[in-house]
Amino acid sequence: MNTQASEYKGDKYPLPLRLLHWVRAVLIIAQLWTGWTMVRLNDALPAKFDWYYPTHKQFGILTLLVVLVQLAIRSRKTLPASPAGLATWEKKCSKAAHYLLYGLAIVVPLMGYSMSSTYTQSDGVPFFLIHLPELLPKNDNWFSVFQWLHRTLAYTLLVLVVLHVLGALKHRYLDADPRNDVLRRML
Numbered sequence: 001m002n003t004q005a006s007e008y009k010g011d012k013y014p015l016p017l018r019l020l021h022w023v024r025a026v027l028i029i030a031q032l033w034t035g036w037t038m039v040r041l042n043d044a045l046p047a048k049f050d051w052y053y054p055t056h057k058q059f060g061i062l063t064l065l066v067v068l069v070q071l072a073i074r075s076r077k078t079l080p081a082s083p084a085g086l087a088t089w090e091k092k093c094s095k096a097a098h099y100l101l102y103g104l105a106i107v108v109p110l111m112g113y114s115m116s117s118t119y120t121q122s123d124g125v126p127f128f129l130i131h132l133p134e135l136l137p138k139n140d141n142w143f144s145v146f147q148w149l150h151r152t153l154a155y156t157l158l159v160l161v162v163l164h165v166l167g168a169l170k171h172r173y174l175d176a177d178p179r180n181d182v183l184r185r186m187l
Helices: 003-011 015-040 046-076 088-118 140-173
Strands: 125-127 130-132
Touching: 015 046, 015 140, 046 088, 046 125, 088 125, 088 140
Parallel strands: none
Antiparallel strands: 125 130
């Protein structure tokens, strides 16, 4: 093991959080792609309603559950401090971005669930082998509100994901201080 690797070993996130981080990343990116794709498909295409919508709903609920498990684990683990080489503004932006990423990873699926629950022509929310109850009354006016929120917040999440990735790459490849390489903490 090289000296630099052993020097930074203690500031890695716990393994369960690292694994869940990457699972959540894949789920969110897949959800964003699936959602963007399905709304652009022609309604006459059977796959739109037979595959895309049910898959998007199921994996939206799965994403929500992964985030909740991740937050439960985070609350019980000691997390590494921000790298000492980061400027104060970078630490504050990072903290705010993480709060927003977690918050949106919860709120976006909840808005999708609410959309599906309130839409009068929805057949509910499948979750793999079970069918989840619809918790809200059918109301197409409320559906329109939840649809707008779901879409707007999903695009906001996409922007944050891009900024998160760009920030990690900036710290890895452009920062002079190797302690700023936050990506290695998640690998």
